[in-house]
Amino acid sequence: TLLEGYGATETSPVISVNTHEFNRPGSTGKVLPNIQVRIENFETGKDCAPREIGKIMVKGPSVMNGYYDDPEQTAEVLKDGWYNTGDMGYFDEDGYLFHAGRFKRFAKIGGEMVSLVKVENILEKYLPQGVSCCVVEIMDEKKGSYIVATVSREVNKTEILRKMMNDLPVIALPRQFLVIDNLPMMGTGKIDFRTVTKMVQEIMNSQGSGN
Structure with missing residues (x-):
């Protein structure tokens, strides 16, 4: 037992x-x-x-x-x-x-708690074979928190988002997709979401907005 x-x-x-x-x-x-x-x-x-x-x-x-x-x-x-x-x-x-x-691994988006793991799992269903992903929360002082999906190569974002809408509410959908060729890994073989979050935050800061 x-x-x-x-x-x-x-x-x-x-x-x-x-x-x-x-x-x-x-x-x-x-x-x-x-x-x-x-x-x-x-x-x-x-x-x-x-x-x-x-x-x-x-x-x-x-x-x-x-x-x-x-x-x-x-x-x-x-x-x-x-x-x-x-x-x-x-x-x-x-x-x-x-x-x-x-x-x-939860994000507060629009007053709701969103599981980043769940968003990640849904995204993985619709990614082409061999494409890795990591979903992170990004903080924006003006627009509030939002979700960014990182992928290991270019994908058809419009098509993937359309499919994800069947499984997730709009607030849980990634606002942006970023390509990071070599997503950082931990010793356990899992993607290091903390490092990915820092990388994405730096990219967003350098762009000056979350648009």
Whole structure:
């Protein structure tokens, strides 16, 4: 029997787990003893109600004190002992924790939370064979956040967007397509979306607008 759990290296590493006695399919189980988990509202910072998705925050003796020789990164994820996992999730009414994706791979577009992974998966369906892609959020002070799709070679953007409209709302469609021949990769073999985001932001800044 497979029983799902949830954790992070920074939490040594388990946070919650399903057991034979207490389990709920689709959840990551109940939080372990001596560990505190709260679901924080994205905007207000207050605790979320049951089934309301927010940031997963963790506190307890198993949470790290910080990253070695990196106070800036530590300050980004630790505040008053609470570790910001970078993940989104929610509790149900019975206290089972559900994981809802990585917060860093979500974008707030027009007041709505859009999954960049979902947009990426839809885009991949319609790309020619052998074309890689990475979808990122770009911030624009005047026009707000918008989505940019990077692809490893030129594609028929009009045709692809037309097909994507069957699967996604208009706010989730990429506003721009950029060609980056060699998309940066991580050691795991996955595209490094953080580096891609920086590259795209620099390109947008150099163009002076998001048009």
